[in-house]
Amino acid sequence: MNDERVLCVSEEPDLGIALVRLARSIVGVEAGRVFAVVLPGSAPDVIERIAAGGADGIHVLEGAASSDPHVVAEALSALVSDLAPTLILMGSTKRGRELAGRLAGTLDLPATTGVTGLRLEADGIRIDREALSGNAVAVERIVRRPAIVAVMSGVDAPPASPPASTERSSHPMPATVPLTERTEARPKAGGQLEIEKAERIVTIGRGLQKKEDLSIVEALAKALRAEVGCTRPLAAEAGWLTDDHWIGLTGHRVHPKLYVAVGVSGAVQHLVGMRSSRVVVAINKDPNAPIFAQADYRVTGDLYQVVPALTKALGG
C-alpha cells in the first residue's frame, strides 16, 4: 500500500493526534504518507504533538475559527484537491459528523461515521461501526476510494516513530460566506466536568438510596483520584448529579483506564457509554446484575458495606 495518502482532521486536538497515529499504523512507518490539518484556533502545542504522532505533513489553516461546517468543508476541499488523499480520517464527533457529510456532498465521496475499526483491503476499506445503539457491531465495506471515515474517540493506535522530518505549510481560510453563525456561547447549565477525559471513574447508580449517601462514593473516588460518574436516573430523574456526570447512550461516552460501577445494573443504554473502559470493577448486591458480564472484577455485596471498606483499604 505504498501509495496510500491519509489526511486527518478533527477539531478536537487529542482525537486529531489519535487519528494521525491510527493513519500511521494503517499505512506503515516507511510506506504511505500521513497529513494532518490544524484548524484555526488550535492550541500552539498541537502542531508539535501531531508531528510527534507521525505526520509527514501538517497543513495549518489560518484565519478566523469557524463553527460553520460549510466554511471548514470549503477549506478542506481545497486541501483535498492539492493533496489527493486516498483516505480522509475525521473524528466522529458532532461537529466531525456534520463536516464529513458536508465534505462528502461537496466532493461526491463516500462517507461513514461512528467507526470503531478499519482495515485497508484490496477491494476497499473494511470498517466496524457501532450499530443498534452500540450494542452490536456492523461490519461494512466501502467500495469506492477516496473515502471519508469518521472515527469514534477512544480508537487509538500505539505510537509510531515519527518520520525524519515533518513538512509544515500554512493556508488561509477561504472567504466563504457562512451558512450559519454562532450568536452566543453560554456555559453549560449542567456543570463543567469533562468526564470523557477522566482516566478513572467511580460511577454510582440507583443502588444508592439517598442523595446524602453520595459522600460514600465521593470518598472512594477521592481515594482512587477518580471522577464521579452516574447513570441516567441519578442525573435526569433524581437530579442528584449534573448532566456532565451522566454516562451512556444519551450521556457521555467514556474510556477510562479504570471504571468502578457501584449499584449500577448495567442496562444496555449505560453499557454503550462505558464499554471501552480498560478495567471494570462492579459492586452490586444482585449476583445476576448484567453489569457483571462486563466486569473484570465482580464484588457481590451491599455497597454500603463494600464501598467504605474499599475506601479504607485504599487509605481513604
Ligand SMILES: Cc1cc2nc3c(=O)[nH]c(=O)nc-3n(C[C@H](O)[C@H](O)[C@H](O)COP(=O)(O)OP(=O)(O)OC[C@H]3O[C@@H](n4cnc5c(N)ncnc54)[C@H](O)[C@@H]3O)c2cc1C
Ligand atoms: C432512550 C433511553 C436512553 C437511555 N440512556 C441512558 C444513558 O445514557 N445512561 C444510563 O445510565 N441509562 C440510560 N437509560 C436508562 C437505562 O435504561 C436504565 O434505566 C438505567 O441505566 C438504570 O440505572 P441504574 O443502573 O442506576 O438503576 P437500576 O437499573 O435500578 O439498577 C440499580 C442497581 O443497584 C443494585 N443495588 C441496589 N441496592 C444496592 C446496594 N445496597 N448495594 C449494591 N447494589 C445495589 C441493584 O441490584 C441494581 O442492579 C436510557 C433509557 C432509554 C429508554
